[in-house]
Amino acid sequence: MNHPAARRRACHLPVSFPFAQPDFAEIVRVLGPPCPIFTKLNCTGMCQYQTLFHHAETGYVIRCTACDRIQVGFANLLLTFREEDLAPFLRWINRIREEQQPGLNPVIRSIIIPSPCEGVSLLLNLKELESLINMMEIADSELKTLQLIQLFGEF
Structure with missing residues (x-):
């Protein structure tokens, strides 16, 4: 065709x-x-999830222990990426927040976060971006804590 x-x-x-x-x-x-966002995950189908962040109003961040993928549920968005991409994603959205103009109306959705897929972007307002960053920072800290616990458990 x-x-x-x-x-x-x-x-x-x-x-x-x-x-x-x-x-x-x-x-x-x-x-x-x-594109990679819509590729099926290489998982066993018997996923064991670790909750890195959960809040009823904000969303959640979970990690599959079988495939080391991170899933972020935020507002009406669902993002899935590799564990090693969590910290770079957090740095990237922090940089986007730093580049916002002072006096930006915090409730108007005017912040565009591009994705690797052609024609797909996230559209957030400043409050949503700050909530996403806070959620991701907590999840990143939790993931680092779990990694340290696992490291010391191996000795």
Whole structure:
């Protein structure tokens, strides 16, 4: 099939699909391999999760002990990435916060956080960005604490 969207690697589906309800395999067949955010995780299916952060109103950060992936649930967002990408992601969103202009209205969504996928970005206001950073900082501290406990447990 020579669909225009099949020539580029993007995370969005074409406006009209040639079949009724596409499944993951059919999407890959038409569009090619997806970007890393939408790639299925290499997990055993028997995930054991460690909660790094949980708050009923803010969201959660969990770590799968089988595949070392981090999952972040924040507002209506669900992000999944490798454990080693947690600290760089935190540095990146802190840098975005530092670059915001003083006097920015904290409730207007005007902060764009790009993603590795073409056409997909996060749109947050200053309060949401600060909540996300706080959540991620707590999760990062918890992860480092768990790593230290594991390190000392090996002796």
